[in-house]
Amino acid sequence: xxxxxxxxxxxxxxxxxxxxxxxxxxxxxxxxxxxxxxxxxxxxxxxxxxxxxxxxxxxxxxxxxxxxxxxxxxxxxxxxxxxxxxxxxxxxxxxxxxxxxxxxxxxxxxxxxxxxxxxxxxxxxxxxxxxxxxxxxxxxxxxxxxxxxxxxxxxxxxxxxxxxxxxxxxxxxxxxxxxxxxxxxxxxxxxxxxxxxxxxxxxxxxxxxxxxxxxxxxxxxxxxxxxxxxxxxxxxxxxxxxxxxxxxxxxxxxxxxxxxxxxxxxxxxxxxxxxxxxxxxxxxxxxxxxxxxxxxxxxxxxxxxxxxxxxxxxxxxxxxxxxxxxxxxxxxxxxxxxxxxxxxxxxxxxxxxxxxxxxxxxxxxxxxxxxxxxxxxxxxxxxxxxxxxxxxxxxxxxxxxxxxxxxxxxxxxxxxxxxxxxxxxxxxxxxxxxx
Amino acid sequence: xxxxxxxxxxxxxxxxxxxxxxxxxxxxxxxxxxxxxxxxxxxxxxxxxxxxxxxxxxxxxxxxxxxxxxxxxxxxxxxxxxxxxxxxxxxxxxxxxxxxxxxxxxxxxxxxxxxxxxxxxxxxxxxxxxxxxxxxxxxxxxxxxxxxxxxxxxxxxxxxxxxxxxxxxxxxxxxxxxxxxxxxxxxxxxxxxxxxxxxxxxxxxxxxxxxxxxxxxxxxxxxxxxxxxxxxxxxxxxxxxxxxxxxxxxxxxxxxxxxxxxxxxxxxxxxxxxxxxxxxxxxxxxxxxxxxxxxxxxxxxxxxxxxxxxxxxxxxxxxxxxxxxxxxxxxxxxxxxxxxxxxxxxxxxxxxxxxxxxxxxxxxxxxxxxxxxxxxxxxxxxxxxxxxxxxxxxxxxxxxxxxxxxxxxxxxxxxxxxxxxxxxxxxxxxxxxxx
Numbered sequence: 001x002x003x004x005x006x007x008x009x010x011x012x013x014x015x016x017x018x019x020x021x022x023x024x025x026x027x028x029x030x031x032x033x034x035x036x037x038x039x040x041x042x043x044x045x046x047x048x049x050x051x052x053x054x055x056x057x058x059x060x061x062x063x064x065x066x067x068x069x070x071x072x073x074x075x076x077x078x079x080x081x082x083x084x085x086x087x088x089x090x091x092x093x094x095x096x097x098x099x100x101x102x103x104x105x106x107x108x109x110x111x112x113x114x115x116x117x118x119x120x121x122x123x124x125x126x127x128x129x130x131x132x133x134x135x136x137x138x139x140x141x142x143x144x145x146x147x148x149x150x151x152x153x154x155x156x157x158x159x160x161x162x163x164x165x166x167x168x169x170x171x172x173x174x175x176x177x178x179x180x181x182x183x184x185x186x187x188x189x190x191x192x193x194x195x196x197x198x199x200x201x202x203x204x205x206x207x208x209x210x211x212x213x214x215x216x217x218x219x220x221x222x223x224x225x226x227x228x229x230x231x232x233x234x235x236x237x238x239x240x241x242x243x244x245x246x247x248x249x250x251x252x253x254x255x256x257x258x259x260x261x262x263x264x265x266x267x268x269x270x271x272x273x274x275x276x277x278x279x280x281x282x283x284x285x286x287x288x289x290x291x292x293x294x295x296x297x298x299x300x301x302x303x304x305x306x307x308x309x310x311x312x313x314x315x316x317x318x319x320x321x322x323x324x325x326x327x328x329x330x331x332x333x334x335x336x337x338x339x340x341x342x343x344x345x346x347x348x349x350x351x352x353x354x355x356x357x358x359x360x361x362x363x364x365x366x367x368x369x370x371x372x373x374x375x376x377x378x379x380x381x382x383x384x385x386x387x388x389x390x391x392x393x394x395x396x397x398x399x400x401x402x403x404x405x406x407x408x409x410x411x412x413x414x415x416x417x418x419x420x421x422x423x424x425x426x427x428x429x430x431x432x433x434x435x
Numbered sequence: 436x437x438x439x440x441x442x443x444x445x446x447x448x449x450x451x452x453x454x455x456x457x458x459x460x461x462x463x464x465x466x467x468x469x470x471x472x473x474x475x476x477x478x479x480x481x482x483x484x485x486x487x488x489x490x491x492x493x494x495x496x497x498x499x500x501x502x503x504x505x506x507x508x509x510x511x512x513x514x515x516x517x518x519x520x521x522x523x524x525x526x527x528x529x530x531x532x533x534x535x536x537x538x539x540x541x542x543x544x545x546x547x548x549x550x551x552x553x554x555x556x557x558x559x560x561x562x563x564x565x566x567x568x569x570x571x572x573x574x575x576x577x578x579x580x581x582x583x584x585x586x587x588x589x590x591x592x593x594x595x596x597x598x599x600x601x602x603x604x605x606x607x608x609x610x611x612x613x614x615x616x617x618x619x620x621x622x623x624x625x626x627x628x629x630x631x632x633x634x635x636x637x638x639x640x641x642x643x644x645x646x647x648x649x650x651x652x653x654x655x656x657x658x659x660x661x662x663x664x665x666x667x668x669x670x671x672x673x674x675x676x677x678x679x680x681x682x683x684x685x686x687x688x689x690x691x692x693x694x695x696x697x698x699x700x701x702x703x704x705x706x707x708x709x710x711x712x713x714x715x716x717x718x719x720x721x722x723x724x725x726x727x728x729x730x731x732x733x734x735x736x737x738x739x740x741x742x743x744x745x746x747x748x749x750x751x752x753x754x755x756x757x758x759x760x761x762x763x764x765x766x767x768x769x770x771x772x773x774x775x776x777x778x779x780x781x782x783x784x785x786x787x788x789x790x791x792x793x794x795x796x797x798x799x800x801x802x803x804x805x806x807x808x809x810x811x812x813x814x815x816x817x818x819x820x821x822x823x824x825x826x827x828x829x830x831x832x833x834x835x836x837x838x839x840x841x842x843x844x845x846x847x848x849x850x851x852x853x854x855x856x857x858x859x860x861x862x863x864x865x866x867x868x869x870x
Contacts, residue, residue, distance in 0.1 A: 029589055029731065040588050040770045135586065141732035143578065143586035151570065151578035153475050154464055154752035279738065282717055296464065296749035297576035300739035303714065304732060314731035317589035329766050335475045 011044040012324040015073035015104070017051040017095055018086035019059065019066075022109060022136075025313040026083060027061055033317070041324035045081075049073050070095060074102050081323050083316060084108040093117055100124050100132065105327070107319040109136035109312055115210035115226045118217065119338065129332045133319035138211040139164060139288050141311030142304040148218040148292075149337050155294030157219040161274075161434065162256040164211045166286035166306045167195045167202040168234050172252055172271075173284045181239045194286055204233035205254065205269040212256035216267050219292065220260050222343040224267055229256075230348040232270035241358060241429050244386065244400050245273055248356075251281035255434065266346035273356050273433040349409040354383070354433035356402055359418070360425040363390035363397045367423045374417040375403065378410040396425060402433065446479040447759040450508035450539070452486040452530055453521035454494065454501075457544060457571075460748040461518060462496055468752070476759035480516075484508050505530060509537050516758050518751060519543040528552055535559050535567065540762070542754040544571035544747055550645035550661045553652065554773065564767045568754035573646040574599060574723050576746030577739040583653040583727075584772050590729030592654040596709075596869065597691040599646045601721035601741045602630045602637040603669050607687055607706075608719045616674045629721055639668035640689065640704040647691035651702050654727065655695050657778040659702055664691075665783040667705035676793060676864050679821065679835050680708055683791075686716035690869065701781035708791050708868040784844040789818070789868035791837055792850075797858040798825035798832045806859070809852040810838065813845040831860060837868065 014030065016023055030037070030047050037045050049072050050065045059066070073079055082099040084106060086092045093113045099106050100121065108114065114121070114137045125132045135145045148157075163169050167189060174185040186203070189195035201207045209229040216224040234254050245252050250273040258267045274281050279301055283289040288306025293299050305311045326334075361367045372382060381404040390397035403411075418424055449465065451458055465472070465482050472480050484507050485500045494501070508514055517534040519541060521527045528548045534541050535556065543549065549556070549572045560567045570580045583592075598604050602624060609620040621638070624630035636642045644664040651659040669689050680687050685708040693702045709716050714736055718724040723741025728734050740746045761769075796802045807817060816839040825832035838846075853859055 033589055036588065042770065141587075141729075142735060143582045146581065146586055147578045150757065151581055151753050152576075152749065153471065153756055154468055154749050279714070279717060282714060294576075294749065296745045296752075298740045298743075298746060300577060300737075302735075302737060304735035308733075310731045311733060314587065314589050314729065317731075318586050321588055322585065325770060329768070331764050331766050333764070335477065335760060 010328065011046050012041065012080050012327055013048040013076070013078040014045055014320065015049045015051070015076065015079040015082045016047060017073065017082060017084045019050050019052045019061070020085065021309040022312045022316070023050070023085040024060070025309040026085065026316050029313050029317050030320070037317070037321055037324070041321050042328040043324065045320055045324050048076060048079050070098070074098055079104060080327055081105045081107060081320060083320065084110060085316070086110075089113055089116065096121060096132070097124065100128050100130055103128055103130060105130045105323045106132040107316055107323065108132065108134050109316060110134070111137040111207070111210040111214065115213040118214060119223050122337065126333065126336065131323060131326065131334050133322060134214070135319050136312045136315035138214050139290060139302070140304065140306045140308060141314035142288060142290070142302050142306065144215065144290055144302060145218065147302070148215065152292065152294055152297060155296045157292060157294045158260060159293040160212070160215055160219055160256070160258040160290065161280055162208070162212065162215065162288075162290040163253055163280060163283050164256050164288050164290065164306060165202055165205075165208040165254060166288060167199060168208070168254040169283065169288070170194045170286045171203070172234060172237075172254060175237065175239060176242050176251065179239055179242070182235055182237055203235055205231040208254065208256045208269045212258055212267055212269060215290070216258035216265060218337050219258065220265050220343060221338050222265060223338060224258075224265060224345070228267055228345045230268040230270070234271050236429065237271055238429060240398070241431065244356070244358065247386065248273070248384070248402065249276050250274060250433070251276050252431070253280065257434065260343070261346070264344045264346045266351050268348060268351070271431055273431055275435055349407070349412070351408045352405050353408070354403055354405050354435065355411055356400065356429070356431045356433055357415075357427065358398065358400045358429040359427045360396050361399055362423040362425060363395045364423050368399070370421050370423065371399070371401070371418055374421065375414050377417070378406070378414040380404070380406040380410055380414055445763065446481050447476065447515050447762055448483040448511070448513040449480055449755065450484045450486070450511065450514040450517045451482060452508065452517060452519045454485050454487045454496070455520065456744040457747045457751070458485070458520040459495070460744040461520065461751050464748050464752050465755070472752075472756055472759070476756050477763040478759065480755055480759050483511060483514050505533070509533055514539060515762055516540045516542060516755060518755065519545055520751070521545075524548055524551065531556060531567070532559065535563050535565055538563055538565060540565045540758045541567040542751055542758065543567065543569050544751060545569070546572040546642070546645040546649065550648040553649060554658050557772065561768065561771065566758060566761065566769050568757060569649070570754050571747045571750035573649050574725060574737070575739065575741045575743060576749035577723060577725070577737050577741065579650065579725055579737060580653065582737070583650065587727065587729055587732060590731045592727060592729045593695060594728040595647075595650055595654055595691070595693040595725065596715055597643075597647065597650065597723075597725040598688055598715060598718050599691050599723050599725065599741060600637055600640075600643040600689060601723060602634060603643070603689040604718065604723070605629045605721045606638070607669065607672070607689060610672065610674060611677050611686065614674055614677070617670055617672055638670055640666040643689065643691045643704045647693055647702055647704060650725070651693035651700060653772050654693065655700050655778060656773050657700060658773060659693075659700060659780070663702055663780045665703040665705070669706050671864065672706055673864060675833070676866065679791070679793065682821070683708070683819070683837065684711050685709060685868070686711050687866070688715065692869065695778070696781070699779045699781045701786050703783060703786070706866055708866055710870055784842070784847070786843050787840050788843070789838055789840050789870065790846055791835065791864070791866045791868055792862065793833065793835045793864040794853070794862045795831050795860040796834050797860060798830045799858050802858045803834070805856050806834070806836070806853055809856065810849050812852070813841070813849040815839070815841040815845055815849055
């Protein structure tokens with residue numbers, strides 16, 4: 001590898017896997033900012049090969065660099081760093097493993113691979129004395145991985161509240177500001193290019209769950225798998241909920257939440273009511289924000305564009321420069337970010353929070369008493385109730401209840417009993433409240 | 436130095452200079468978090484000596500560590516890292532220089548020393564193959580120096596808008612929310628411990644100017660001295676200004692502003708009107724927030740507690756761990772954060788912005804025409820005017836003008852001419868507007 005060549009003329013070879021929007025931008029930044037990179041890294045970083053699917057496609061890049069053969073990157077001794085921007089689990093995961101086996105450092109923007117296989121890849125990299133950096137996998141260009149691995153490392157982190165999916169935040173912003181219901185808000189996001197044709201990974205919360213698994217693993221020095229993250233999407237939300245939220249002084253956001261209590265970690269992604277005066281409640285559109293609470297730093301928030309080729313390339317090139325510095329200084333290895341033992345995951349039934357419940361009821365006397373009893377039987381106290389005048393034609397009223405903190409398990413049992421009450425026509429929404 | 440001892444039993448020796456609130460907390464964190472530090476740094480970091488002024492004072496620390504002799508730290512071959520938390524220019528600056536000369540790495544929280552002498556100290560450190568880290572010098576525990584030196588390094592940064600003085604932000608928050616005028620708001624901040632008995636460094640903007648010089652130097656890879664920063668304080672602000680700001684849809688904040696245009700850097704600290712919907716407008720109380728705009732990342736904001744022993748210790752211990760890692764890996768040197776050539780500083784007369792002007796005028800016909808003429812003669816256009824009904828007893832009216840963007844030089848000339856208009860009794864406030 002070129003890193004073993006001594007002297008000041010050394011250069012770092014880059015192999016780029018994937019030349020979509022992000023890959024194309026990374027290639028351009030490496031070229032346009034070569035002066036800054038030399039100054040920061042101590043030597044030039046040269047793009048040696050670019051792996052693409054379709055070599056015939058017209059591209060804004062020297063065609064000598066283009067290849068369709070993975071081995072052209074893996075087998076090139078002049079390539080020190082492999083940058084993976086293919087996305088998705090396969091074949092990206094296999095390529096990353098192969099790169100590490102061949103003694104190459106890796107920079108990846110791949111949330112799915114890092115969430116599912118990050119621990120194994122970090123261990124493999126350590127074994128082979130290379131690094132795998134993945135700042136771009138969460139929050140685009142917002143520094144999150146570095147702060148958790150480095151700047152905040154003296155802290156005991158207790159809580160992460162994160163808006164880390166721009167698509168859903170844009171949809172929720174439209175529902176809140178324009179009074180749209182879910183389907184037209186989704187369609188609008190799709191027209192603007194903020195939501196994919198098949199948006200299920202975003203709107204069902206899986207994309208956020210991947211990112212939360214990555215952040216929580218680092219914050220709590222443990223192993224959090226995507227399947228550990230309790231996940232609910234936003235498709236059930238209704239414009240009524242936004243109206244009540246406003247009336248009660250709240251905003252509705254899809255939050256990725258991670259908390260540690262007594263060596264047990266709770267990780268969940270679902271819509272929540274948060275007080276309207278919280279800074280997080282003011283994060284609108286496709287912007288992301290991650291609030292971290294540590295015992296020394298207190299509450300801290302990182303805010304910015306969470307996706308897109310430009311912000312993502314900012315994080316990737318910063319990772320490349322970090323690695324180039326280390327290669328240039330002949331440094332091997334980096335501190336292990338996780339703890340040696342695994343903390344337990346708190347099941348969703350054991351979490352404790354407040355709840356918002358919206359239901360349709362038959363407009364009869366004594367209904368509220370029956371609902372209050374179902375809650376009271378499970379030791380859940382009502383904090384406030386809104387009941388508007390009923391619709392005469394259907395003799396149906398809408399009632400909204402905010403509870404005091406209660407265990408999820410008790411709440412779920414109470415909900416089941418409330419469903420059985422004859423006068424309760426429908427439990428339309430059930431949303432957790434964080435304050 | 437102990438860093439030259441090979442093998443896994445190596446430890447890093449720390450010499451602490453200053454044992455006030457911050458120093459005391461750093462000592463405690465080093466002790467309480469020793470396990471995390473070993474895991475992250477690869478070896479223990481041991482507090483070897485603590486320099487204090489008064490050795491007789493009762494302290495929560497092993498008295499064997501206490502010394503009043505600087506040489507006990509400088510001359511101790513087992514001390515690898517000197518942590519300076521004395522504050523102020525002297526003797527901290529001399530101590531830091533001495534530590535570097537003796538081949539010791541330095542961690543400092545000293546904004547004044549880093550703003551005034553940072554470039555020279557960084558150069559001196561490079562010469563002696565040691566590092567000087569200063570994350571704690573700006574924004575308490577909020578990662579700012581590392582993001583600018585590392586995470587955002589691929590970006591061309593165009594703008595920094597920073598609320599980096601908690602004292603003034605608390606005072607302005609009280610004036611805005613409680614309708615207080617300046618003096619009672621300052622007194623309240625003093626009673627709460629948020630303002631010092633002599634608060635002039637804070638309220639005149641000098642504290643923010645030090646911090647801005649540090650941030651702008653890194654962001655623009657140039658040398659910005661504290662005396663380059665144009666500086667206005669907040670003492671002239673009046674509760675009337677807050678009422679008009681609200682009416683016009685703005686908040687008033689003391690912003691530290693840095694912009695680069697065509698290789699020229701403007702740096703200024705003064706009260707500004709910013710649109711109420713900006714996230715920065717919602718940063719209240721003693722919290723700090725720094726908004727950075729880069730060509731790749733777009734707008735990004737870092738928010739958190741900007742001062743206090745706990746957040747500051749978070750940044751200092753993170754810097755200690757970074758250095759311990761490097762010492763343990765036998766890495767020497769780090770990338771030079773500044774450019775080799777110095778950009779020019781844009782004089783305040785050359786900046787262009789919008790303006791808010793509040794004045795008392797005699798309630799005569801034709802006054803507005805005279806004012807509009809004074810502005811128009813300097814090619815300044817009026818965007819909006821508010822004139823409320825006049826006070827009958829004094830026959831004085833208050834008039835508020837918002838302008839379109841104009842050069843500061845033209846504005847200052849127009850102001851001089853407006854002062855000469857007989858019916859203009861007083862130009863009470865003149866505040867720049869950023870949007």
